[in-house]
Amino acid sequence: MTTAEGPRPVPPSGRRPRIIFVIFGVGGVGKGTLVARLLRLRDKLWLSRSWTTRSRRSSERADAYVFVDRDSFMDRVKADGFVEWTEFAGNGHLYGTPTLDAPEDLDVVLEIEIDGAAQIKERYPDAVLILIAPPSREAQAARLRQRGDDEQSVARRLAVGEEEDRVGRRMAGFVVVNDDLGRAAQELAGIVDACRRHADEGRRE
Secondary structure, three states: OOOOOOOOOOOOOOOOOOOEEEEEOOOOOOHHHHHHHHHHHOOOEEEOOOEEOOOOOOOOOOOOOEEOOHHHHHHHHHOOOEEEEEEOOOOOOEEEEEOOOOOOOOEEEEEEOHHHHHHHHHHOOOOEEEEEEOOOHHHHHHHHHHOOOOHHHHHHHHHHHHHHHHHHHHHOOEEEEOOOHHHHHHHHHHHHHHHHHHHHHHHHO
16 A cells, blocks of 8 residues: 655654664564563664454464454545555455654664565665565475464465565665574674664764
């Protein structure tokens, strides 16, 4: 769903602009686990909770998403309450990132799918896009099964995964291969550090 370009986040006087970190990738790549580890490794990060119309998986935390019915989701769409939203073609479920309301002194983390990342980049051109890639399709399939996806869903995710990965690599400023959770989380934290240093240096110039 195409959105109009939005304004850049405006910081209080004397502070650098807020950074929006968009962590995205194909289903089953481990985005949620990596983001949770990142939030423990680095402070001053605010995670936006996406909305979805799908049911909660048995392996998910209650706060992994805001789980709503389709009517509630579309009511928020009509109220212009999302900065991005999309319908997953494989199953018709809706996903969306609500309007950002992070505290002024925190950088933003979005954990979303590839279509949503493209919308955010259009709306916020300075957003930092970080693609999380699986080490192999076999590893992706194993993660999908582990989180409770049935075989039909696994096959559907794998079928679109390679093309989504190619598109994602063209969009992303950084690519992190999630072959080892600890190593990948440290790499992700290093990207956050580097982007913050760059933003701080730009503010001083």
